[in-house]
Amino acid sequence: xxxxxxxxxxxxxxxxxxxxxxxxxxxxxxxxxxxxxxxxxxxxxxxxxxxxxxxxxxxxxxxxxxxxxxxxxxxxxxxxxxxxxxxxxxxxxxxxxxxxxxxxxxxxxxxxxxxxxxxxxxxxxxxxxxxxxxxxxxxxxxxxxxxxxxxxxxxxxxxxxxxxxxxxxxxxxxxxxxxxxxxxxxxxxxxxxxxxxxxxxxxxxxxxxxxxxxxxxxxxxxxxxxxxxxxxxxxxxxxxxxxxxxxxxxxxxxxxxxxxxxxxxxxxxxxxxxxxxxxxxxxxxxxxxxxxxxxxxxxxxxxxxxxxxxxxxxxxxxxxx
Amino acid sequence: xxxxxxxxxxxxxxxxxxxxxxxxxxxxxxxxxxxxxxxxxxxxxxxxxxxxxxxxxxxxxxxxxxxxxxxxxxxxxxxxxxxxxxxxxxxxxxxxxxxxxxxxxxxxxxxxxxxxxxxxxxxxxxxxxxxxxxxxxxxxxxxxxxxxxxxxxxxxxxxxxxxxxxxxxxxxxxxxxxxxxxxxxxxxxxxxxxxxxxxxxxxxxxxxxxxxxxxxxxxxxxxxxxxxxxxxxxxxxxxxxxxxxxxxxxxxxxxxxxxxxxxxxxxxxxxxxxxxxxxxxxxxxxxxxxxxxxxxxxxxxxxxxxxxxxxxxxxxxxxxx
Numbered sequence: 001x002x003x004x005x006x007x008x009x010x011x012x013x014x015x016x017x018x019x020x021x022x023x024x025x026x027x028x029x030x031x032x033x034x035x036x037x038x039x040x041x042x043x044x045x046x047x048x049x050x051x052x053x054x055x056x057x058x059x060x061x062x063x064x065x066x067x068x069x070x071x072x073x074x075x076x077x078x079x080x081x082x083x084x085x086x087x088x089x090x091x092x093x094x095x096x097x098x099x100x101x102x103x104x105x106x107x108x109x110x111x112x113x114x115x116x117x118x119x120x121x122x123x124x125x126x127x128x129x130x131x132x133x134x135x136x137x138x139x140x141x142x143x144x145x146x147x148x149x150x151x152x153x154x155x156x157x158x159x160x161x162x163x164x165x166x167x168x169x170x171x172x173x174x175x176x177x178x179x180x181x182x183x184x185x186x187x188x189x190x191x192x193x194x195x196x197x198x199x200x201x202x203x204x205x206x207x208x209x210x211x212x213x214x215x216x217x218x219x220x221x222x223x224x225x226x227x228x229x230x231x232x233x234x235x236x237x238x239x240x241x242x243x244x245x246x247x248x249x250x251x252x253x254x255x256x257x258x259x260x261x262x263x264x265x266x267x268x269x270x271x272x273x274x275x276x277x278x279x280x281x282x283x284x285x286x287x288x289x290x291x292x293x294x295x296x297x298x299x300x301x302x303x304x305x306x307x308x309x310x311x312x313x314x315x316x317x318x319x320x321x
Numbered sequence: 322x323x324x325x326x327x328x329x330x331x332x333x334x335x336x337x338x339x340x341x342x343x344x345x346x347x348x349x350x351x352x353x354x355x356x357x358x359x360x361x362x363x364x365x366x367x368x369x370x371x372x373x374x375x376x377x378x379x380x381x382x383x384x385x386x387x388x389x390x391x392x393x394x395x396x397x398x399x400x401x402x403x404x405x406x407x408x409x410x411x412x413x414x415x416x417x418x419x420x421x422x423x424x425x426x427x428x429x430x431x432x433x434x435x436x437x438x439x440x441x442x443x444x445x446x447x448x449x450x451x452x453x454x455x456x457x458x459x460x461x462x463x464x465x466x467x468x469x470x471x472x473x474x475x476x477x478x479x480x481x482x483x484x485x486x487x488x489x490x491x492x493x494x495x496x497x498x499x500x501x502x503x504x505x506x507x508x509x510x511x512x513x514x515x516x517x518x519x520x521x522x523x524x525x526x527x528x529x530x531x532x533x534x535x536x537x538x539x540x541x542x543x544x545x546x547x548x549x550x551x552x553x554x555x556x557x558x559x560x561x562x563x564x565x566x567x568x569x570x571x572x573x574x575x576x577x578x579x580x581x582x583x584x585x586x587x588x589x590x591x592x593x594x595x596x597x598x599x600x601x602x603x604x605x606x607x608x609x610x611x612x613x614x615x616x617x618x619x620x621x622x623x624x625x626x627x628x629x630x631x632x633x634x635x636x637x638x639x640x641x642x
Contacts (some may be wrong), residue, residue, distance in 0.1 A: 118450075122443055122480075129439075129482035137480075137519040150511060153519070157478035159443075161450035190471060198458040198474070259580075 003279040003315035006040055013052035016041070020049070020064075021057060023084055029068045031305040038081055039312035043276055046081055061070070072264045073306040079272045080313070083124035087133055088112045091269065092124065096139045103233045106148065107252075108269070110234065111142070113155035113242035114201075115248065116277075118162055125156065147188040147231045154197035155238065166206045174199070175211040175219075182222045187231050204242050217255075246281035247289070249274050253282070254290050254297075262301045271298075275313040283314065324600040326635035327361055334373035337362070341370070341385075342378060350389045350412050352518065353628040360633035364597055367402055381572070393585045394627040400593045406444035409433045410452055412590065413445065413477075417460045424551060425470065428558045428573075429590070430461070434476035435522075435562035436569065437598075439483055446477065468509040468552050475518035487527045495520070496540075503543045508552050512547040513640055517559055526562050549631065567602035568610070570595050574603070575618075583622045588631070592619075596634040 011019075016037050020285050023033035041049065053061040062082045065074065079087055092112055095105040112124055128136045140152045174195045181189045199207070211219045220239045240248040249270045256266035276283055285293040298310050332340075337358050340538040361406055362370065373381040383403045386395060400408055413433055416426040449457045451622035455594045461473045485544035495516045502510045504535045516528070532540045544553050561569040595603055619631050 119447075122447075125480045126440075126443075129480065133482055133484050133486055135480060135482050135519055135521075137515075141515050141519060146511075149515075153515065154478075157475075157480070158448065159446045159456060159478070161454055161456050163454050165454055167422075190467075194458075194462050194474065198456055198462060200456075 001312060002276045003229055003283070004042060004275050005312075005315050007044060008046075010041070010045060013045070013048040014056070015047075016049045017053040017056055017061075017191045018201050020053060020061065024064055026069050031069070031073065032308070033067075034065075034077060035305065035309050035312055038077060043084060043120065047083065048067060050081070050083070069232075071306070072268070072302070072310060073304065075264065076268045076272055076306060076309055079268055080275075080309075083127075084273075085120065085127040086131070087273070088116070088120070088124045089128040089136075092128065092136055093139070094133060094318055096143045101144060103230060103237065103268075104246075106144065106152065106234060107237045107248075109136075109156060110237045110241050111245075111248070111269075111273070113158060114238055115245040118158070118160050122159060123154070143188065147228075148234055150188055151193055151196070151231070151234065151238070154193045154198040160200045164202050165200070166202050168206065169294045171203065171210045172214070175214055178207070178211060178219055179215055179222070182219075182226050185226055185228065187223070187226060187228050187235060192218040196242075201242055208243050244264070244285070245274075246278050249278075249282045250286040250289055250294075253294065255285065257301050266304075267298075267301075271310050271313050279314060323597045324604070324634060325361070325363060325596050326633075326636050327363060327366075331362070331366060333379070334366070334369040337370045338374040338377055338382075339441070339551055341374060341382065345385055345389050347480065352390070352394065353389075353629070355386075355398060356626065356630050356633055357397060360630055364405060368404065371402070371404070386554070388482075391628070393623070394625065394630060396585065397589045397593055397627060397630055399629075400589055401596075404448075405594075406448040408450070409437070409441075409445045410449040410457075412447065413457055414460070416451060417464045422465060424554045424558065425587075427465065427473065427555060428569075430574060431555065431558045431562050432566075432569070432590075432594070434479060435559055436566040439481050442477070445482060467554055468549075471509055472514055472517070472552070472555065472559070475514045479518045481519065481521040483521060485523050486521070487523050489527065489531075492524065492527040492531045493535070495528045496535055499528070499532060500536055500543070501538055503540075503547050506543070506547055506549065508547060508549050508556060508592075513618075517556075522563055529557070529560065529564050563607070566595075567599050567606040570599075570603045571607040571610055571615075574607065574615065578618050578622050585627075588619075588622075592631050592634050600635060 019033060019037050023030040023037075038046065038049075050061050053064075054060075060080055065078050065081060069077065091108050095101070095108040098105045113121055125136050132139070136156050137153050140156065141149055144152055150171050177191045177195060181187060181192045186192070195207070196204070215222065217225075220236050223235050223239070226232055237248060252266050253270035256263040256270065270282070271279065283294045286292075295311065295314055295316050298314065299307060302310060340358050344351040344358075359367065359370075371382050374380070374385075383399055386399050386402060390398065412429050416422070416429040419426045434442055434536060446457050453460070457477050458474050461477065462470055465473055498512045498516060502508060502513045507513070517525070520528070529540050536543065538546075541557050544556050544560070547553055557571060573587050574591035577584040577591065591603070592600065604615045607613075614639050616632065616635055619635065620628060623631060
């Protein structure tokens with residue numbers, strides 16, 4: 001359920017590269033043209049454009065965007081245009097190097113580990129090592145304090161299988177283990193970490209359903225009651241990202257908009273990283289959770305090319321060609 | 322330092338496939354010819370032969386070997402011919418499904434995690450999921466008992482960066498942490514697991530060197546004194562596989578030979594899986610540790626085509642063409 005709209009006939013990567021190059025040249029940059037092209041190409045097409053652009057002009061497209069643009073529009077379109085494993089490796093690095101590393105920052109690691117595919121997560125780890133000469137896990141251990149370290153290292157190290165296979169007995173027995181950990185206020189117990197970090201997403205959703213059937217409360221409700229501060233908040237993000245990522249990202253976007261000013265980094269992340277995955281579901285969940293319209297909220301909080309670009313990713317901007 | 326010997330002019334994959342096919346046909350199989358071809362091709366060449374053979378004869382080369390051969394020779398040449406990530410996924414699965422899962426079985430997981438490259442380990446995890454609809458970590462948790470589970474899950478989940486970068490201060494501080502764990506007899510401490518499962522191999526070797534300088538004993542000597550049974554034995558394998566894998570594999574081969582009868586599975590593993598990595602070093606270390614010659618020991622304990630094939634991988638068999 002992606003919101004991205006592609007033209008009926010997609011131009012060749014060479015044609016697109018030439019249009020982008022022309023948009024950069026002359027007095028001022030033609031931002032509308034950048035949106036018309038890049039805002040209407042999927043990941044594979046953008047990859048081909050990056051490669052072709054580099055071949056023709058001996059320059060990186062992302063570098064061109066960086067140097068020709070500025071502000072929130074630049075950040076959003078760069079995030080959209082660069083390779084998704086590089087994008088997520090950089091987001092993870094920024095989160096770990098932030099001065100303050102609260103849940104707002106650390107949840108980015110959970111999103112990468114629990115709301116993307118296992119192969120994507122592997123690619124992010126490889127890219128992280130290549131970019132920073134240091135593994136993602138090493139950076140987590142060096143910069144995050146217990147008890148969050150263990151669960152975060154486990155999550156980013158996971159490689160879950162992705163077939164739709166569910167074992168109801170395992171779900172029941174692991175729901176019981178999770179409940180046991182809640183009762184003992186042992187949220188960092190090895191079994192909790194293993195269950196959340198090794199089971200496939202379908203199995204875990206069954207386990208959460210089973211938990212609710214057995215104990216009336218949902219697992220995340222019980223986590224909150226268990227009240228373990230940051231660990232409880234982080235585990236809540238884990239459950240949402242696994243169970244219903246659209247709910248998590250609706251909240252990320254909402255939090256970025258409400259209050260004084262806009263948190264553009266979070267807004268970009270919520271919209272740009274989900275545009276090809278589940279942004280339509282996020283929009284639906286947003287309306288459901290907050291009784292307000294996501295498109296209207298974006299229009300109210302952004303302006304100019306930045307607004308146009310985000311609306312394009314939401315499937316509401318100018319028609320691409 | 323590999324022992325494999327390639328012919329000066331390597332035939333095309335089509336020529337090799339035809340030779341192999343001919344060797345299978347007629348009355349009886351021409352095992353000598355199989356050794357002459359497959360025993361003198363590197364991993365990339367064997368991959369191309371597998372693909373070409375399949376294209377021409379619509380049959381898997383590994384399946385042909387399985388059905389045309391028997392006994393130890395078959396097992397060894399199949400291990401050698403199949404894709405290395407599939408080979409290791411199968412070795413890991415067999416180890417975890419063995420009735421008795423002592424160090425002898427579990428050390429196979431350590432070898433895959435600590436004595437191969439990070440990218441190879443990732444490929445093994447992917448293949449494991451594809452073959453068994455279950456992740457390697459899930460199988461470890463289901464079939465290995467604490468306190469071994471935690472370290473094994475950590476090791477197989479690692480993705481270490483592979484640049485030669487070493488930080489001496491980190492080495493010193495982590496040698497101290499390892500020593501602290503030894504003193505407290507807390508070998509399954511989170512810090513021990515994190516150090517052994519996330520640091521790159523060069524850094525860890527520096528840490529082990531530092532340990533010896535600071536505390537006179539080596540880390541593995543102190544592990545033994547700490548005496549935690551299976552966990553201590555497993556950690557010993559971890560340290561050897563990281564620090565000097567040739568030492569570990571020399572011991573694997575020696576153990577497979579001494580005593581009554583030969584443990585062909587271990588002998589195959591020691592020779593076949595290291596032939597393209599460090600078998601010359603293993604041979605040197607073998608002489609050093611056991612004051613006897615590896616080639617002679619193989620000759621003494623094996624016979625026929627099986628012996629010829631192992632000697633070929635040791636660089637001592639018939640010259641390939």
